[in-house]
Amino acid sequence: MSSNPNPHQYIVTLSCADRPGIVHAVSGALMETGCNIAESQQYGSPETGTFFMRVQVTTTAGQAAVEAALAPVADAFEMELDVFDSARPARTLIICSKAGHALNDLLFQQRAGTLPIEVPLIVSNHQDLRPLAEFYGVPFVHLPVTAATKDEAEQRLLALVAEHRIDLVVLARYMQILSDDLCRQLSGRAINIHHSFLPSFKGARPYHQAHARGVKLIGATAHYVTADLDEGPIIEQEVIRVNHARTPEQFVSIGRDVEGRTLAQAVQWHAEHRVLLDGSRTVVFN
Known part of the structure; x- marks a missing residue:
């Protein structure tokens, strides 16, 4: 019998000033917690200079672990970042x-x-x-x-x-x-x-x-x-x-x-x- 817990699905949303390296930093932090990216969308607003991103991931890690992994990235890029459990209506x-x-x-x-x-x-x-x-x-x-x-x-x-x-x-x-x-x-x-x-x-x-x-x-x-x-x-x-x-x-x-x-x-x-x-x-x- 496998000891691995059932995988969770989380949604990460973020916005910050647009600059190089955002997607790489976010993807790297998610990879460190064993997240598999199932869906990723991003947009850079030419009017406000703001970068937006939504990522849906699957992982056996808990929500707190995903948030902890992303916290340094959020600080470095001064992001507004949230992690949501997609199973919670x-x-x-x-x-x-x-x-x-x-x-x-x-x-x-x-x-x-x-x-x-x-x-x-x-x-x-x-x-x-x-x-x-x-x-x-x-x-x-x-x-x-x-x-x-x-x-x-x-x-x-x-x-x-x-x-x-x-x-x-x-x-x-x-x-x-x-x-x-x-x-x-x-x-x-x-x-x-x-x-x-x-x-x-x-x-x-x-x-x-x-x-x-x-x-x-x-x-x-x-x-x-x-x-x-x-x-x-x-x-x-x-x-x-x-x-x-x-x-x-x-x-x-x-x-x-x-x-x-x-x-x-x-x-x-x-x-x-x-x-x-x-x-x-x-x-x-x-």
């Missing part, structure tokens, strides 16, 4: 309001095993989606929000994030604007979805507005949450062509489908540690 808190299409897509894909997340909790400012949460067996917390209780509600949300050791917060059609302070505290770990029209339509019934203007493209944008409303670093976008024969109700149905797909794709890439921030942009190793 991202603990994800989903917040929503009344529309259930995006929430349902996420929960369905998670249950089907195609989305590497764990959902310990759903939070909503309305009760409408409690039955959907119960169908999937996920605890549901009703957290009403009014102008008078907004600060208290956001503090409660942050407490839930800490209590449940949340890695990622997903706004699945959550119809509340987050405060600047909450956006800062969730920076880089909160994803939102919104429709994308040419031209843009804001306010109530955007799909009906788009239909009235004869829009030919329906789309959605998934992005990280920032204090600038709907202007955070973009992770994924999708568009679908429509024509004059479509009704406003069909616009709504098509829009819901594309929103759900786009959000789920962004969540998957984030959970797989394929998204790195490059200022106001993202590098997505897909």
Whole structure:
């Protein structure tokens, strides 16, 4: 019987100022811990002069050993470097309001095993989606929000994030604007979805507005949450062509489908540690 432990799979992500020798140094440190590189992607940003890298490895060494081997390299190149266990799903808190299409897509894909997340909790400012949460067996917390209780509600949300050791917060059609302070505290770990029209339509019934203007493209944008409303670093976008024969109700149905797909794709890439921030942009190793 072999005494060797089962191999582990880790994902290494890093960013630093671009200069020669980075890939060689990282690969050498990984080799010293017996890592076999299964996938490696890198990109040098000409705009910011930053080098980005994602490496997936297999090894019998523990995570602490891999981190220790890479620590001198990270120090030498002044890197932001992380090592993740690919077997550990991202603990994800989903917040929503009344529309259930995006929430349902996420929960369905998670249950089907195609989305590497764990959902310990759903939070909503309305009760409408409690039955959907119960169908999937996920605890549901009703957290009403009014102008008078907004600060208290956001503090409660942050407490839930800490209590449940949340890695990622997903706004699945959550119809509340987050405060600047909450956006800062969730920076880089909160994803939102919104429709994308040419031209843009804001306010109530955007799909009906788009239909009235004869829009030919329906789309959605998934992005990280920032204090600038709907202007955070973009992770994924999708568009679908429509024509004059479509009704406003069909616009709504098509829009819901594309929103759900786009959000789920962004969540998957984030959970797989394929998204790195490059200022106001993202590098997505897909």
